[in-house]
């Protein structure tokens with residue numbers, strides 16, 4: 001796969017089929033992850049793949065509760081605004097995200113593979129996110145969809161550590177839990193604010209010197 005296709009079409013692919021992800025594909029996902037940079041090449045990470053249905057089933061109610069808490073705390077304003085003015089463009093985007101996030105909450109037990117990214121001594125997560133993104137790109141190259149999530153580590157870390165046997169006295173931080181599986185839907189190019197609207201040259205606020213309103217990669221089958 002062309003590197004730009006992977007870069008432009010690796011999205012939060014939340015709706016996935018229950019079909020298992022083969023072991024050689026899982027191996028490449030993690031082999032690509034550990035190629036990533038980390039501060040001082042510290043590699044202070046551990047990756048935990050979970051494909052045991054019984055364990056996924058134990059985590060499912062914790063994820064569902066995390067999503068409920070998300071709507072009533074962090075996202076409460078955006079959630080209420082979307083309900084109040086459902087036809088506004090921002091509300092439509094929000095409703096799409098809500099429905100996709102809720103799908104994971106409602107179908108968690110059917111997700112075939114979870115990847116937990118654990119980091120030590122890296123509170124910003126800056127030294128593990130490149131590895132997690134490498135994992136997502138490698139998954140994309142194999143046609144496997146993935147979606148990074150942080151809410152489980154935010155709302156229910158202790159229960160998840162108990163379920164997974166993660167030692168609590170070694171300062172492991174759950175940076176993310178990434179859901180993985182073969183997509184139900186289609187791949188598409190991520191819709192984002194264009195680079196020239198969020199970038200400057202030489203001095204803060206100065207024009208970047210180019211305008212790029214359309215994505216520079218657009219596949220025929222994306």
Ligand SMILES: Cc1cc2nc3c(=O)[nH]c(=O)nc-3n(C[C@H](O)[C@H](O)[C@H](O)COP(=O)(O)O)c2cc1C
Nearest residue numbers: 010011012013097101147148149150151152190191
């Ligand atoms: C640091 C980080 C934390 C995230 N946490 C969650 C999460 O807890 N739950 C979730 O469903 N998506 C989560 N996401 C996914 C984002 O919502 C998603 O990347 C964003 O909405 C863009 O979606 P798109 O790539 O499909 O356009 C997270 C992404 C990042 C980078």
